[in-house]
Amino acid sequence: NRYLHRTSHRSAGGLHWEKQIRSSAQIRRKNGFSVLVTGAGGFVGTHVSLALNKRGDGVVGIDNFNDYYDPSLKKSRRNILRSKNVFIVEGDINDQRILAKLFEIVKFTHVMHLAAQAGVRYAMENPNSYVHSNIAGLVTLLEQCKSANPQPAIVWASSSSVYGLNDKVPFSEADRTDQPASLYAATKKAGEEITHTYNHIYGLSITGLRFFTVYGPWGRPDMAYFSFTRNILQGKPITVFRGKNGMDLARDFTYIDDIVKGCVASLDTASKSTGLGGKKKGPAPYRIYNLGNTSPVTVPVLVGILEKNLKIKAKKNVVDMPGNGDVPFTHANISLAQRELGYKPTMDLPTGLKKFVKWYLSYYGYNDGKGNSVNS
Ligand SMILES: NC(=O)c1ccc[n+]([C@@H]2O[C@H](COP(=O)([O-])OP(=O)(O)OC[C@H]3O[C@@H](n4cnc5c(N)ncnc54)[C@H](O)[C@@H]3O)[C@@H](O)[C@H]2O)c1
Numbered sequence: 001n002r003y004l005h006r007t008s009h010r011s012a013g014g015l016h017w018e019k020q021i022r023s024s025a026q027i028r029r030k031n032g033f034s035v036l037v038t039g040a041g042g043f044v045g046t047h048v049s050l051a052l053n054k055r056g057d058g059v060v061g062i063d064n065f066n067d068y069y070d071p072s073l074k075k076s077r078r079n080i081l082r083s084k085n086v087f088i089v090e091g092d093i094n095d096q097r098i099l100a101k102l103f104e105i106v107k108f109t110h111v112m113h114l115a116a117q118a119g120v121r122y123a124m125e126n127p128n129s130y131v132h133s134n135i136a137g138l139v140t141l142l143e144q145c146k147s148a149n150p151q152p153a154i155v156w157a158s159s160s161s162v163y164g165l166n167d168k169v170p171f172s173e174a175d176r177t178d179q180p181a182s183l184y185a186a187t188k189k190a191g192e193e194i195t196h197t198y199n200h201i202y203g204l205s206i207t208g209l210r211f212f213t214v215y216g217p218w219g220r221p222d223m224a225y226f227s228f229t230r231n232i233l234q235g236k237p238i239t240v241f242r243g244k245n246g247m248d249l250a251r252d253f254t255y256i257d258d259i260v261k262g263c264v265a266s267l268d269t270a271s272k273s274t275g276l277g278g279k280k281k282g283p284a285p286y287r288i289y290n291l292g293n294t295s296p297v298t299v300p301v302l303v304g305i306l307e308k309n310l311k312i313k314a315k316k317n318v319v320d321m322p323g324n325g326d327v328p329f330t331h332a333n334i335s336l337a338q339r340e341l342g343y344k345p346t347m348d349l350p351t352g353l354k355k356f357v358k359w360y361l362s363y364y365g366y367n368d369g370k371g372n373s374v375n376s
């Protein structure tokens, strides 16, 4: 099945990880939180897992380590987590047996659901991978949470892409989200509606977070800031999309540490509403928040910042935006998250990209393609 991607996970047959989880530090939670992080081998999942582990939460991950992008990067992230005693089960969120076993071993108080088929443009190439992970996988996970005792509070990643063709700026949670421009966006929008029904029928505590183009160290190689860096260092051209009437495209690029703070605050406030261990104090909340940076930057400006950090001029091919699911701009209104989560992003793009480039050079040890090493 092509859409399933190549995954490296072994069959759940022996559930070989059971002992590891039982004997590991993950379930020895200091403050009462036991969090299942799906997509823990991913960019955001790794950072959130590290932050939760650092403050003493119990963390167990699940990830299928698929090859949408280089799985060795996911494995390197896993090694970092492993060094902190955080274990990631290799498995698919569609595998009901694995989920049931995990919930049997650990009484999860929270689920941080970040596993998904990400990427806007790839949806034209491999649409079914979005249905598999973002819809079928989500429902399998919710079915498990619904019948778990105690029921965990769920915080999950939606996306700024749900705003689609909305041109009212900045984007507010109350704006329309019924005009998705990509199948990726449509599956995230579907996720918002699916989670609503689980909140409505089964009383699950649900928080959906609309992340705005997240970047930073250990990031995703398919994203522009990452692939541009790679190509610039290798002396290869980059393609810069241009919008209608020659307008530059712009994104509300948001630094990973700010996103992590928003995720952690969501977990904390979700449990306040449901009580620890899922004990409900009132009706379970259904919440949606924008997590953005509130200062959009154009793609050519992004390229300029990378050029400055890398001290190399990019070879740019500027082309009209193909009809590939991209939207011309994103811009978050974050007042709701500010008010209810205390969310306050602090990282500007030049400083955040400097940190990314520093990580990139240390991780890949790249030179400029002409044999000269590059220092940031
Ligand atoms: N990075 C961004 O800019 C951004 C923006 C908006 C929303 N999001 C959302 O945030 C979440 C995390 O994104 P990310 O950037 O860390 O992406 P990522 O691809 O690095 O992480 C997702 C992880 O989920 C795993 N996964 C995918 N399908 C799975 C399945 N069926 N079963 C088990 N594991 C599976 C992948 O192997 C991967 O490690 C995703 O839901 C994504 O859609 C990301």
Ligand SMILES: O=C(O)[C@H]1O[C@H](OP(=O)(O)OP(=O)(O)OC[C@H]2O[C@@H](n3ccc(=O)[nH]c3=O)[C@H](O)[C@@H]2O)[C@H](O)[C@@H](O)[C@H]1O
Residues within 6 Å of the ligand: 118, 119, 120, 158, 159, 160, 161, 162, 211, 212, 213, 214, 222, 223, 224, 225, 239, 240, 241, 242, 249, 250, 251, 299, 326
């Ligand atoms: O906030 C989100 O909800 C989304 O954020 C991210 O999507 P995007 O904002 O599309 O990020 P990204 O690919 O880095 O492209 C950035 C800009 O570079 C332009 N771009 C891109 C590639 C290229 O070769 N050339 C180019 O100009 C491109 O046109 C765009 O203007 C996540 O990947 C996605 O998972 C999703 O969740």
